[in-house]
Amino acid sequence: xxxxxxxxxxxxxxxxxxxxxxxxxxxxxxxxxxxxxxxxxxxxxxxxxxxxxxxxxxxxxxxxxxxxxxxxxxxxxxxxxxxxxxxxxxxxxxxxxxxxxxxxxxxxxxxxxxxxxxxxxxxxxxxxxxxxxxxxxxxxxxxxxxxxxxxxxxxxxxxxxxxxxxxxxxxxxxxxxxxxxxxxxxxxxxxxxxxxxxxxxxxxxxxxxxxxxxxxxxxxxxxxxxxxxxxxxxxxxxxxxxxxxxxxxxxxxxxxxxxxxxxxxxxxxxxxxxxxxxxxxxxxxxxxxxxxxxxxxxxxxxxxxxxxxxxxxxxxxxxxxxxxxxxxxxxxxxxxxxxxxxxxxxxxxxxxxxxxxxxxxxxxxxxxxxxxxxxxxxxxxxxxxxxxxxxxxxxxxxxxxxxxxxxxxxxxxxxxxxxxxxxxxxxxxxxxxxxxxxxxxxxxxxxxxxxxxxxxxxxxxxxxxxxxxxxxxxxxxxx
Amino acid sequence: xxxxxxxxxxxxxxxxxxxxxxxxxxxxxxxxxxxxxxxxxxxxxxxxxxxxxxxxxxxxxxxxxxxxxxxxxxxxxxxxxxxxxxxxxxxxxxxxx
Numbered sequence: 001x002x003x004x005x006x007x008x009x010x011x012x013x014x015x016x017x018x019x020x021x022x023x024x025x026x027x028x029x030x031x032x033x034x035x036x037x038x039x040x041x042x043x044x045x046x047x048x049x050x051x052x053x054x055x056x057x058x059x060x061x062x063x064x065x066x067x068x069x070x071x072x073x074x075x076x077x078x079x080x081x082x083x084x085x086x087x088x089x090x091x092x093x094x095x096x097x098x099x100x101x102x103x104x105x106x107x108x109x110x111x112x113x114x115x116x117x118x119x120x121x122x123x124x125x126x127x128x129x130x131x132x133x134x135x136x137x138x139x140x141x142x143x144x145x146x147x148x149x150x151x152x153x154x155x156x157x158x159x160x161x162x163x164x165x166x167x168x169x170x171x172x173x174x175x176x177x178x179x180x181x182x183x184x185x186x187x188x189x190x191x192x193x194x195x196x197x198x199x200x201x202x203x204x205x206x207x208x209x210x211x212x213x214x215x216x217x218x219x220x221x222x223x224x225x226x227x228x229x230x231x232x233x234x235x236x237x238x239x240x241x242x243x244x245x246x247x248x249x250x251x252x253x254x255x256x257x258x259x260x261x262x263x264x265x266x267x268x269x270x271x272x273x274x275x276x277x278x279x280x281x282x283x284x285x286x287x288x289x290x291x292x293x294x295x296x297x298x299x300x301x302x303x304x305x306x307x308x309x310x311x312x313x314x315x316x317x318x319x320x321x322x323x324x325x326x327x328x329x330x331x332x333x334x335x336x337x338x339x340x341x342x343x344x345x346x347x348x349x350x351x352x353x354x355x356x357x358x359x360x361x362x363x364x365x366x367x368x369x370x371x372x373x374x375x376x377x378x379x380x381x382x383x384x385x386x387x388x389x390x391x392x393x394x395x396x397x398x399x400x401x402x403x404x405x406x407x408x409x410x411x412x413x414x415x416x417x418x419x420x421x422x423x424x425x426x427x428x429x430x431x432x433x434x435x436x437x438x439x440x441x442x443x444x445x446x447x448x449x450x451x452x453x454x455x456x457x458x459x460x461x462x463x464x465x466x467x468x469x470x471x472x473x474x475x476x477x478x479x
Numbered sequence: 480x481x482x483x484x485x486x487x488x489x490x491x492x493x494x495x496x497x498x499x500x501x502x503x504x505x506x507x508x509x510x511x512x513x514x515x516x517x518x519x520x521x522x523x524x525x526x527x528x529x530x531x532x533x534x535x536x537x538x539x540x541x542x543x544x545x546x547x548x549x550x551x552x553x554x555x556x557x558x559x560x561x562x563x564x565x566x567x568x569x570x571x572x573x574x575x576x
Contacts, residue, residue: 371530427534
């Protein structure tokens, strides 16, 4: 059931929010043991919100009675928000993130908290301290990450909508692995207030949904200026539900030639070529473009993102909230033991790397240099968008990989983000949507990238393709 | 460049993370591999290129200095691992002489 279908049901009066809520409570209870997509769930918490919606006669918000699952790094007042980390176990925020406030004001029903890689560090959901979420299309495979719980739950029908966050592909790659739609908005489009920070110059909160229309609906519910986030931008948010119906004929789509890499799976390549053909039939104009600095995107990202993370995660010190080690009789020893015991392996690895690139003697050669290369990567996009309206790439070079396949080698895990990372470095918006399936039945995703604040164009092209291709109608058989 | 166990020990101290001897060995090897990979960046020609620390043209945000509602002490302290009265409690900082 999509969000738009739920809204249609409310329109006819055939059901009220408590009945819809029960449907999803049942679905979560059935599938949670198989997929482990949620890390916190309390049916009474859901029932209370749904009941309150019918009780008051106030005007209905744009998400009235629609359930939304929340990634475990977004603060929800009084609800455990742990970033899937031991160091935040038992943390209950005393306030709501701006996106949560907006969802509540719009009448949405919060379903619970979704699994993720610890502090959003990862591409497979395997770095969660709760254990991995499994891919609904094949439970021997990962759902992607870091927003793996959100994407898997949407794909499995445990929720119509979910929030994720994306620092280097954490919404788009799991959306691709799970056969759903995910948007990383323009940097500054959605307030980060109440998002537990990973890399502040790259992080954005975004929607995950089964259809492009649902994705646009949730985006409209969370986007817009917020005084409490000094990087949030005062730009008008268009009515994306209306905009996405606009004709796409004549839109110019660029295919970056650098994106044909050695590691690109032949099935993914085939699906992308078929999608381009579909675009041509829809009247879009396809042309080759160049993003010459693409090969530097991953090393630049792993310097910039870890530097910011090492600084952001300094706050987890066992003093004001979260886990504290009982050992250590001095403050310094308490910090070291708390952080040594509280952080998982990938968090430690990234904090150490970030500390290195910022440390005296290495700062210039690594961090300062990477910031300059970041400028070159941004300019690539500026230049490409002089000739085209959208860019199209695979979302990930492969379909979902097997659990454990990349755990022993952090570098190959990082390489799986090759198509998504430069988008965050440039700050532009991008959307992933299904563009086919492998013969084994695994979803394949394509990524569309637009100019800053042109999310509406992403929705237009994606919606037209989705309606023509019909991939969104496939559903996983969960075993 | 070759990263040594001693380098990682120092970084872990800076980052306030106590590592086990196994972790030290593992991270030394992995950090070395990751840094060898990012060496690629040195090829990029950045002479005269300004750095991007942020994608927006940011301007300072000013507001009036007005009293706003804020957390009550009980809310702010509710997640504290250890407290005494309205204070966060930590192990002693000053060594006894």
